[in-house]
Amino acid sequence: MVVSGISEIKKLVEKFDSNKHIYKSSSYNEENTKIEFINPLFKALGWDIHNEKGSSVRFKDVVFEDTIHINGKSKSPDYSFRCGGQKMFFVEAKKTNG
Numbered sequence: 001m002v003v004s005g006i007s008e009i010k011k012l013v014e015k016f017d018s019n020k021h022i023y024k025s026s027s028y029n030e031e032n033t034k035i036e037f038i039n040p041l042f043k044a045l046g047w048d049i050h051n052e053k054g055s056s057v058r059f060k061d062v063v064f065e066d067t068i069h070i071n072g073k074s075k076s077p078d079y080s081f082r083c084g085g086q087k088m089f090f091v092e093a094k095k096t097n098g
Contacts, residue, residue, distance in 0.1 A: 008044035
């Protein structure tokens with residue numbers, strides 16, 4: 001699993017590098033970045049991004065647009081990563097232009 005994950009990450013880096021001018025253009029948006037790079041990256045790292053295990057909502061590895069409360073305000077990060085139902089960390093995606 002680890003070797004295939006590393007191989008997949010190398011492919012993602014090569015894909016980005018070979019078409020950098022497209023991925024950094026203003027027309028390439030955040031959703032495309034998530035679908036083509038962020039989701040496959042975390043899948044390669046062993047996260048069940050698409051709930052292929054069929055876990056209940058409470059025990060999914062990844063929840064998209066999960067609601068969290070910070071200083072009395074609700075926030076919705078793009079990704080909430082969980083282990084055993086416990087929120088471990090969040091990822092906020094951004095498009096790649098720049």
